[in-house]
Amino acid sequence: MVVVSEIAPDLFRLSIHVPEFDLQFNHFLVRDAEPLLFHAGLKGMFPALRDAVASLIDPTQLRHIAWSHFEADEIGGLNHWLELAPLAQPVCTLVGKLVSVDDFALRPARGMAAGDVLSTGRYHFRFHRTPHLPHGWDAGLLFEESRRTLFCSDLFHQFGDVADVTSSDLIGPARQAMQQMQSGPLADTMPYTSRSAGLLQGLAALQPQTLAVMHGSSFTGSSEQMLIDLAGVIEEGFEGG
Template identity: 40%
Template sequence: MQPVIDEIADDVYRISTWIPDVTPEGFTFNQFLLVADEPMLFHTGPRGLFPLVAEAVSTVVAVESLAWISFGHVESDECGAMNMWLAAAPDSQVAFGALGCDVSLNDLCDRPPRALAEGEVIDLGGKRVRQISTPHVPHGWEAQVLFEETTGTLLCGDLFTGIGASPALVESDVVGPALAAEGMFHATALAPHTGATLRGLAELAPSTLAIMHGPSYRGDGGQALRDLAAGYDEMTEAAGVPRIAP
């Protein structure tokens, strides 16, 4: 369970812990560290992993230097250790979409979070992250992604979830494994707008997909998102869910 840290884009680091007993092939839990004048951690990990993840972060930047903490939605593996990070980095602040702050984080955070307007960009000093709400995609009313503009990295949250141990970065298919994992977990909220939301993200044309569970991806991220949307369209149609056209 010792985390492994790899640079997946310029000053974007993946901190990955493989947990062997979540599926027969195991499951990775990944955090992403954006190194900048104001460093950001995307995903906190659950509380039990905090000491290990903090040690991994400290090999790149001082933990107390973290300025920003964010994540894809309110769930223990995404933000369970949030307050532990706030305590370890006393000048840090959680940054999240306004809806998530109103619904949960204004109460859950030990320090008031920074509520982000839709599409708001935080200039980290060397990195720029844009907030994009994706309600119920893949799940959670408050769900969001962040897009790091200087490297073209989409911080995907639970999008493209796959099972098993994985390398840090691949240039091969991540859609097939994601659809196979969906068949196992049924974790995505198949809604009329699911495909349209993914095709909207594809317009960002990301060159790196920073994936919470599974390997990160380098290549045509826009096409990967369109292919994932097509797979979910088939599922929603099979379930008789009306689909919103892009």
Template identity: 40%
Template sequence: METRVDEIADGIYRISTYVPEVAAPAGFTFNQFLIDAEEPLLFHTGMRHLFPAVSEAVGRVLPVEELRWLAFGHVEADECGAMNAFLAAAPRAEVAHGLQGCLVSLNDLADRPPRPLAHGETLDLGGKGLLRRRVMHLNTPHVPHNWEARVLFEETTGTLLCGDLFTHLGNGPPVTDRDLVGPALEAEEMFRQTSCLTAAVGTMRSLARLAPRTLAVMHGSSFHGDGAAALRALADGYQERFGPERVFAARPSALAGADAPRG
């Protein structure tokens, strides 16, 4: 495995570990995103066994002990498995997550009490150089999965930390301006990771209104360009390829033997 660090937007670094055995032969990347600010924030921690590699990569940008905030899209091993290892390594660090995730999981799982965030609430990370960093917390329940799911939007650079949205296979460049929608739809065909299609499509179209310039993708290359158009295209692709009428048409056995509705 190789862990590399690349700056994908001004002061935002992608930490990426390529694991060829996952989804072979293409392989799969597990990415974290570090915002370098007065109060640095790490979005995703990686799994527990990746902590040595990810923490070493963080240290190439800033001392790990200076981390102030840990955040992630939802409670899952690749998102927050190393959470407590980072809390131990960074004495001032706090986990910041939506209220739902704090209530159902993180109040119990985190070694220090987490900071619950309301929908639309911002964390002011302070300045670094000429830029001041602010991240907005947005609840996206069940999108792409888990009821406490959320994203973060870094307002200064227009970077949407979108977690598992746009997941795709392979070990592409750190950031690209090429279309990610086709590869993301192919990955969805394989993994079927996204739940509640109606909510997913509406949520993606709502996120498009942020007009992000960079999409920080957890699995695969990040994207630089018209993020709003990419989000709308992904929503359209999900609706066309995975709409309820297509799901039921492809899986008639799910209703086989069921009692007929009774009027």
């Protein structure tokens, strides 16, 4: 079942909880003149996600399908969406486009470079390159500048079938999740590099008011300090493994 909730004006969270992992997989639809879907989802989730999107817009009118990095839960269903929406274009980092996506996808991707802006109409998403944050060298994030929404991908990962949005601090749940992963086969899932703290400080300087989180509750409120503190959580988790 897909749980649909509006976490900010025209921003919808489409959440599927998978009990086997006790983990939510969240996808975000921006309803605008040129609708944007952030996270294409796993292939097997496509029928349910398609129906959820259809409850909000005509899914054939999707224009942008974006994600952070090349990974099944972010990109697995991409070609299904491209078949459904003939005008939709994949949107990813330039690195992702060159090394993975243009070979995988039915249509060439728009490769975003630092500072590039994607406009959907009323909303404008500035691209921020974040290599190895949260995962691969192709990672990057989008920040919507008018409503101050940051699409976080796997940052602030939490387990459980949790609330759609919270104003409570996410550091505790994120630390607990990282400790849990470090004790199993997903150890070292999020690397800590010499650039991690600086990248997170740069994201904090954007002063996001909404964090659209892929796994777990999204956040509304002042998030600057949480983004700064997250560097320590990642460092603890990675070095502790």
